Structures are given as C-alpha cells and as structure tokens.
Amino acid sequence: MNSKIIPMQNNLVLIYLFLIGLTFGSFFNVVGLRVPLKKSIVAPGSACPTCGHQLRAYELIPVLSYMIQKGKCRGCQSRISPIYPTMELITGILFATAPLVVGWSSELVLALTLISMFIIIIVSDIHYMIIPDKILIWFAGIFLLERIIWPLNPWWDNLIGACAGFTLLLIIALVSKGGMGFGDVKLYALLGFVLGFKLVLISFFLSTLYGAVLGGLAMLLRIVKRRQPIPFGPFIAAGTLSAYYWGSEMIELYIRFLNQGF
Ligand SMILES: [Zn+2]
Incomplete structure (x- = not known):
C-alpha cells in the first residue's frame, strides 16, 4: 500500500488516535488477562494481584500512572509488570501510525481491527501461552462483517x-x-x-x-x-x-x- 500524504490538520487526529490507542491498550490488557480465566471483563474493577488494592481512576491512566508510581503498587509497593504499560504504548503507536501506512481508507478500519485483536492475543499468549477461542470468535464476526462491506x-x-x-x-x-x-x-x-x-x-x-x-x-x-x-x-x-x-x-x-x- 502506498503511504498517503497527510495534511497538517490531520496531525491532531493522529495524536487523538494515539490517545485512543493508549486507552484501548489498557482495556485489551484486561481482556487478554481475564478472558482465558473465564472472568468478566467489566467487573470487578482492576486490583493489585498481590494485595487486592482496588485501583482508583488516577491509577488507571495508561502509561502515566505506571511512570508516576515508578512501576509499584500504591498499596503494597510490589512491582507492577512492565508488560501493561508496554502493551498500552504499543497499541497507541500502532493506532497512530496505521493511517500513515494505509491512508484514510476502509483498509484503516481493518488495520485497527487487526491491531486490536493482536494486542489481546499477545497479552494472553505471553501470560498463558493460549490464544483464546472466544477472542477468535468475536473477531471472526467483526472481520466477516468488514469483509462483506469491503x-x-x-x-x-x-x-x-x-x-x-x-x-x-x-x-x-x-x-x-x-x-x-x-x-x-x-x-x-x-x-x-x-x-x-x-x-x-x-x-x-x-x-x-x-x-x-x-x-x-x-x-x-x-x-x-x-x-x-x-x-x-x-x-x-x-x-x-x-x-x-x-x-x-x-x-x-x-x-x-x-x-x-x-
Ligand atoms: Zn498491591
């Protein structure tokens, strides 16, 4: 695919995509960790796996919270896995760079879907060496719809x-x-x-x-x-x-x- 020239005003959109990517990345971490254990992805909220300390809103800011807390839990000072902020950052970067490669086209929708699925799969694969069927089935539905449209x-x-x-x-x-x-x-x-x-x-x-x-x-x-x-x-x-x-x-x-x- 040829990279398209991006006009200046789209730089703001790229920053916006980066921030959306960070936020989605944070959610994908939760999905990738919980789905293989058959846990709900909405409740309960995130907690420290060591001491059970419930994370508050300001502890859930992608990448930033990790940096401010120097990678430690506020409750028990145990180390938080650097995998979380890394996956958030990778999602942000991949979301923001996708339009630079595929342009502002239908292919961008497919690229963002691929990235989302891969982040979840990588989280599951790193933690449990598993690619959950449930994730593949969800995304099969989404891709089927996308390939019917495009x-x-x-x-x-x-x-x-x-x-x-x-x-x-x-x-x-x-x-x-x-x-x-x-x-x-x-x-x-x-x-x-x-x-x-x-x-x-x-x-x-x-x-x-x-x-x-x-x-x-x-x-x-x-x-x-x-x-x-x-x-x-x-x-x-x-x-x-x-x-x-x-x-x-x-x-x-x-x-x-x-x-x-x-
Ligand atoms: Zn803790």
Missing part, C-alpha cells in the same frame, strides 16, 4: 486464503508435534480470510522469519533456554501487520527482480 478482489480470495492459512498451519502443527498449537491454526484460518491467499502466505513467511531470527538471538543471548517454548503470537502479529502494510509491494519487487534476471 470485499477482497476477487471476493472468493477470502475463502482460498482461509483454507490456505488453515491447511498450512495444520500441517506444521502436526509435523512439529506441539511446537505450533491449534490456536495458531485457527488464528491463521482467520488471518487468511482477512488477507487473502497471497498476503497470508507472506504473513506466514515473515512471522517464521521474525521468530527464527529473534528466537535464535534470544537463545544466543541466553534470554530463553533451548527447548523453552516461546509464545509465537507476537511474531504472528509482526509478520501479519508487515504483510498487510507492505506485502503487495514485496510481491511487486519480487516479480520485477525475477523479470530482470540474475
């Missing part, structure tokens, strides 16, 4: 993409015997539906590339042990967003490269 060209590319994503990951899940979970298989069926055949293949290629490079690096630096399972969700998110943003250009470049010969 279909791929040709429209059946959705179905081919979903079949390709499902089959590819199913084979890998069966061959790797647990290295790739069935949550990933279902997620890729959905991603194939959203992206279509070509882009879902690129998404898979980039996800495994990022996973191999960063996973290998983490092993070299001894951040993770050999054979320790690594949540694959963050890599799928990075690979899929890259494919969604720049996949068509990558295909074009590749074809031009092939045509020019070696």
Whole structure:
C-alpha cells in the first residue's frame, strides 16, 4: 500500500488516535488477562494481584500512572509488570501510525481491527501461552462483517486464503508435534480470510522469519533456554501487520527482480 500524504490538520487526529490507542491498550490488557480465566471483563474493577488494592481512576491512566508510581503498587509497593504499560504504548503507536501506512481508507478500519485483536492475543499468549477461542470468535464476526462491506478482489480470495492459512498451519502443527498449537491454526484460518491467499502466505513467511531470527538471538543471548517454548503470537502479529502494510509491494519487487534476471 502506498503511504498517503497527510495534511497538517490531520496531525491532531493522529495524536487523538494515539490517545485512543493508549486507552484501548489498557482495556485489551484486561481482556487478554481475564478472558482465558473465564472472568468478566467489566467487573470487578482492576486490583493489585498481590494485595487486592482496588485501583482508583488516577491509577488507571495508561502509561502515566505506571511512570508516576515508578512501576509499584500504591498499596503494597510490589512491582507492577512492565508488560501493561508496554502493551498500552504499543497499541497507541500502532493506532497512530496505521493511517500513515494505509491512508484514510476502509483498509484503516481493518488495520485497527487487526491491531486490536493482536494486542489481546499477545497479552494472553505471553501470560498463558493460549490464544483464546472466544477472542477468535468475536473477531471472526467483526472481520466477516468488514469483509462483506469491503470485499477482497476477487471476493472468493477470502475463502482460498482461509483454507490456505488453515491447511498450512495444520500441517506444521502436526509435523512439529506441539511446537505450533491449534490456536495458531485457527488464528491463521482467520488471518487468511482477512488477507487473502497471497498476503497470508507472506504473513506466514515473515512471522517464521521474525521468530527464527529473534528466537535464535534470544537463545544466543541466553534470554530463553533451548527447548523453552516461546509464545509465537507476537511474531504472528509482526509478520501479519508487515504483510498487510507492505506485502503487495514485496510481491511487486519480487516479480520485477525475477523479470530482470540474475
Ligand atoms: Zn498491591
């Protein structure tokens, strides 16, 4: 996708999107943490997991509260996981940068939906190594609606993409015997539906590339042990967003490269 030139007055909109992203990120943290435990996402309000201290409004300001409290609970001084503010910040940045890449188009709606789903999935995957079915079902409904309103060209590319994503990951899940979970298989069926055949293949290629490079690096630096399972969700998110943003250009470049010969 070509990046569109953004007029000045839209800078305010980008800041607004950043703030919305921070707030949504905070909510996605709650969803990603509670849904796998089958807890309600609205009640009770957030509390410190160590001492049960109920968080007040001023302790729930995304990123800022964490910085002011220096990452500690006001009740018991125990450390708050830096994952919370990090996910809030990432959501804010991804929300604000999406229109710079895809422009102010229907693709922006799909990009923001993808980002939202991925943040929730990453939170669940980091904490529990699970991609909850419930999350996939909610987002399948949203994506179905979005692709009815803004279909791929040709429209059946959705179905081919979903079949390709499902089959590819199913084979890998069966061959790797647990290295790739069935949550990933279902997620890729959905991603194939959203992206279509070509882009879902690129998404898979980039996800495994990022996973191999960063996973290998983490092993070299001894951040993770050999054979320790690594949540694959963050890599799928990075690979899929890259494919969604720049996949068509990558295909074009590749074809031009092939045509020019070696
Ligand atoms: Zn506490």
